[in-house]
Structures are given as structure tokens and as C-alpha cells.
Amino acid sequence: MNKMVTFALVFYKQTELFIYLIMRKHIFNAGPCKLSDQTLQNTAKAVIELDNCGQSILEVSHRSKDFQAVIDEADALFHEVMNIPANYHVLFLGGGASTQFAMLPFNFLKKKAAYVDTGTWSSKAIKEAKLFGEVEIIASSEAANHTYYPKPGSYTIPTDVDYLHITTNNTIRGTEILTDIDSPVPLFADMSSDILSRPVDVSKYAVIYAGAQKNVGPAGCTVVIIRDDMLDRVVADRAIPSMLRYDIHMKNGSMYNTPPCINIFAIRETLKWIKSVGGLEAMEKLAIERANIVYAEIERNSLFTSPVQKDSRSRMNIPFVWTPGNEQYQDEFMDFAKKCNIVGIKGHRSVGGFRASCYNACTIEDCQALVNCMAEFEKQVKK
């Protein structure tokens, strides 16, 4: 059993001393998920005191120079790490990516929008868009139970729509598109679960958005990368609440209202970490390496199989199910994984099975611990 003391945390308060030894698990959560040691340590430190300012990041005014420095650096790092052109704003908003499902059509759906349906999250986005106008589903993997990602070129993007919306990675089904498609209309992409995992040609997108709680940071903030000229396309005659208007957030530097300060702090730390270990090229290399390790074991292991077509497999979320005849090992395997200090591999409640979510901060060692656990379990039950 692989018990790792990664941190010890000691508080000294007046005359009392508190010491905590931390046993870290191998974390495969689908989101919120594993973050870098650097993000955790620096955020914990800032919760006690931000940058020697005598206040916690939980206490400091969002209008102070101390916090302005945090959000400015997060913004600059996003531009640098993702190579975002100067004519895009990066927004840090509350409310979750689910709010974006409605906010995008609220602002931009005049008459009709095109959507690619690749599973649960794109279906939710489609549902919200229908509140505001007509939706044309131009490609869907639904008939095949969302086990593949529709190939660019296999469908036609209409030119009479206000925008095209895609979901680049499907957290629940484990499919991903690894290329940046060309679109004749503004392209909106929900990149919640694969942003920052590979270099992206941002200039091909009008809007990229992502709930932070996978590769960006903790839950509680949504990042929106929006091309400035989209402001000219806001539906003119619609009464849009101020908090749902992109132009208001852009003009106010994400501080029209009090932003989620600690969440933005942790995002900055995550971006600093990504930059320090080699940026998105390094993240992609790691993502490929992790995915290769886990998919190889799924292929090799007689107990497990992948439900996803080979050319659509996600590097971020790797689902696997029992090969027929082995379902009776479910509870036993979950217990064994727990003993191996592995958490978060239970599949989404809507599809069952297992899912190893391998986001940026998930290490090769984590993946090796998982495949060792799978192989060891096979030995035990097949001997």
C-alpha cells in the first residue's frame, strides 16, 4: 500500500502549535479534481496571508492593489500560456459553465444557432439555447450512444446561423476532438474539461469557456475567452440582466460585481505552475503519456474494456467497463482500489462503470498506481 506523506502543515497561533501530516491519495476525480502541489501550498498560504499584506485572500478587498495584481496576473498568464491574441478578453465569472449554456444564446442567439450534440453537457447547452431561438443540431453521436466524436467534414456547417456550438471533450462519455475546426460562423466551444491540456489555435474560436474545476483551478469560477468583436453581435432588442451581459463584464475587467477572489487566486497559481513546467506543449506530452498508460492496461487486462471508439478517445476522461462475465467483481474491485489509495474512478451515475479522469495535475505515478491496481486485481481473481 502506497501511503505518501507529501505535506506536513503546522500552525503556530500565540502559544498553541498544530501539526498535520497529510496522506495524499491518487486522485482521478472528474472535477473538481487533482491540482498541483504548488497550487495547494500557495493557496493555503494565501488563505492565511496574501503576499505579506496582513490580510487573507479571503479578506482582501477586490478593489485593492493586492487583489488587482492577482487578477491581472491571472489574465496575463492566460494570454501567455494559451497564446491568446490581443483582441480577446479573458473573463473570470461566477455561476459555473452551466450559466454560460444560457448566457451565450441570451446574448447572441437572434434567430437560429447550430449545435453539435456529443452527450450530456452539449444536450444541456442545447436545452438552454432553445429558450432563446431555433436550434439546428448539425451532427450528433446519440444514435451510437455517444461512443464517438463526429468527424469534422462529416457534417456541413450552415452559414445562416448566428453561431456554432461544440463541446470539445465529453467528460461523461470520454470522447474528445483534438483539432481546432474551421467554421464560417462564430465558433463557441465548451472546453470545460480539456482546456489547457494542449495548444489551441484560439483565433479559430469566437468564444471559449470552461468551468475552472478541471485543468484551471478549483470550482466556483468560469473562464470565458471572448473575441472583442462579438460585442457588435449582441441581440439589440432583448432585455438582458446586467450579470448575464458579456459587454458589462468586459468593460469592468470581471469586477462588475465582487468576483470569486480565492478561486481566481488558485487559478493564477495553476497557470504559474503550468508555465513553470513547460506550458501547453508539456501538458499535451503528459496527457498523451498518461492516456497511453491507462488505455494500454484497459486493452491488455482481460477484465476491462473501453466503450469508446478508438479514434475518438479522450485523453482527459478514460471510461472503462467490465468485459462481459466479470460484472460480479464490481464491489470487490472498488474495495481493492480504495486499498490502493485510488479515489474518483467510479463512472458517472448516468452511465455506470469506471472512469479515470486524468487532468493536468494527475501524474504518471498516479496512472501507474492505477494500472498496477488493475493488473494486481486481475491476478487475484484469475489465479
Next chain:
Amino acid sequence: MNKMVTFALVFYKQTELFIYLIMRKHIFNAGPCKLSDQTLQNTAKAVIELDNCGQSILEVSHRSKDFQAVIDEADALFHEVMNIPANYHVLFLGGGASTQFAMLPFNFLKKKAAYVDTGTWSSKAIKEAKLFGEVEIIASSEAANHTYYPKPGSYTIPTDVDYLHITTNNTIRGTEILTDIDSPVPLFADMSSDILSRPVDVSKYAVIYAGAQKNVGPAGCTVVIIRDDMLDRVVADRAIPSMLRYDIHMKNGSMYNTPPCINIFAIRETLKWIKSVGGLEAMEKLAIERANIVYAEIERNSLFTSPVQKDSRSRMNIPFVWTPGNEQYQDEFMDFAKKCNIVGIKGHRSVGGFRASCYNACTIEDCQALVNCMAEFEKQVKK
């Protein structure tokens, strides 16, 4: 000069040891604002590891039993500390109180709503309501520059409106209503800046909401306390986005989408702290004591005066301005306050002057440090 080492924070990571000595300031920020030592320490610890689960509060799945325990306890503590009847839900939402300005009329404004206008934040709420229906301003302190709070009984609440909206404390102007009014129509109250500072008769309100970043916890979460029967009053024929529907958040226990987990954790810790020091009776006693100390010095000190009428003065936000002829000391006083380790007393940019925000975690010692600073400065410039 009063330099306080409150905490030392030590990280041990593999072979490296990090030690931080923390100098705490006297924090009078208007929000985000000072939080209890207990909130800071326990949140910092949870950022490294939540309840011995081998994961950070930034990493743990919101669907795990570990996080469910956090949100369940926050909910139970809110009911207990505020004495909230069983027929109310407590919601923990993202997006800020500014989102509620629109969400309330989006759900409940069929035709006409009544608003009391007591300054900046109620004006913003009124602006959003007008997107959805007619607004009748039944009382306003605008003509007197919002220097008082309209007395209950000085205006009539119409019975042909869908609801009445009030702002119980006006952060910028420093006015507060300290009684729970009777309303013949559903009463909605923005309690962002005085919730949890005194016992409240929740049963008189249909909806109470508050951005967390004053008395409740850090920025990034909004608490909504809503009476269950309000669900029957949702406007039937309006297309409301899922994330803006109270019924969806109520049915999903605030987890329709991924909630702001660390923010909710810090709220739980703040509620635990309030309970441990004597609940809302103790908070009210402290609030009165703090306000007495600061207002007494403003009255006594020849340099400063209060712009707020005596019977409307807020216990939470205490603005003060120069008595005429002393404005030239502005920069000198700000420098002197900084030397006294006092932060956050600059008035809101829209009104100028000074403001000492004295929320729950602000101590008697903090207030004494402020009045000592004010008195000392008077001695220096008047000698």
C-alpha cells in the same frame, strides 16, 4: 505601532521546510472583509487536506460524501444559527448578490413589484427588476442623499404587487433598518451586509439573500433563504434559464451544477465560529459595542463627523467625513492610519470620505486601534 504575529504557518514538503510569520492588520474592508481566525486556519488546513480524506477541499468531488457532509452541515448551521423555520430552503449559489437582483424578478415579477430605494444597491436591484415588469418605488431616501432609512409606517405597502423588496443595510451610505417589518405581500430582503449580525424573524420574509463576503464568508457564493411556497408563485409562461430557477436549485440541494466548494467550506467554518462564540445574540452585542466605540469617537473628535442621521446609523458600515476646514489632512491621515496597521477605511469611490466596516469578525481591539489612531491624529495636527 501594533505589529501582531497571529499565526505562523509551516509547510514541510519532502525535504523542504517553509516557515511564514504572519502580521495581521486591523481590517475594516467593506467586503470582502475580516473573517475569524478559526475560519482562516481551518480553511487553510482544508486547502491542504479536507478531513483526512487525502484530498484538498479544492480537489474533492462535490458528489463525494466528504463534500456532502460540508454542505449539509453549512445548511444545518444556517437553520440553527438564524433559527430558520423548516419550510425554508437555504441555497448556496454562485454569481453574487447582483445575480439575485435579476433572478428574483425573473422568477417572481409577473406584473408589478414594490421597492424601497435606500441607495446604490437598491437602485441596482430596481434597474434589473424593470427588465421584467413595472416597479413602484414606495419609499426613497434619495432626496436626502440617502442619509436616513425610511421608517416603517411612513409609507404604505400596496397589496396589488407581486412582492416588496428592501435592502436592510446600505454598505455605501451607512444606513440600516434594525427591525423586521410586516408586509402584506411577500417580502424580499437583500441582507448582504448585515445578515448574521442580529437575530432576525425569518418568518416575516419570503426571500432573504446575501453575498457571502461580509458576515458569511469569502466572496464567490451567495446565500438565498427562500420559503418553500414561493415555488407556487414562479411566473408560469416565462422562459427562465435553468441556472436562474430557484426550483431547480432547491430540488438539487444547491448542486444542480458544481457549487463553489471551498467558498461553502469557509461559510461552514464561519457559522461554526458564530455558534461557538454565542450565536446571533453575541454577534448583536458585539456589533453594538463596536458601533458605540467608533461613533463615540466620531462625535468626540473635532476633525470628523458622521453624514448619517442618528436614528438610521448602521452598525456594520460607519462612514465619517472631515468636519469642514480639515479636508487638507486627507493624505496625511491615510498615511497615519497605514502606520497604525489599519486597512480598508477609505470611503466608497462614489461618495468619498472614510468608512469603517465593522463586520462580525472585527474585534473590539480593532475598533480601539482605529479610535486611538483617530484621536492620536487629532492631537498631532491640533497641537
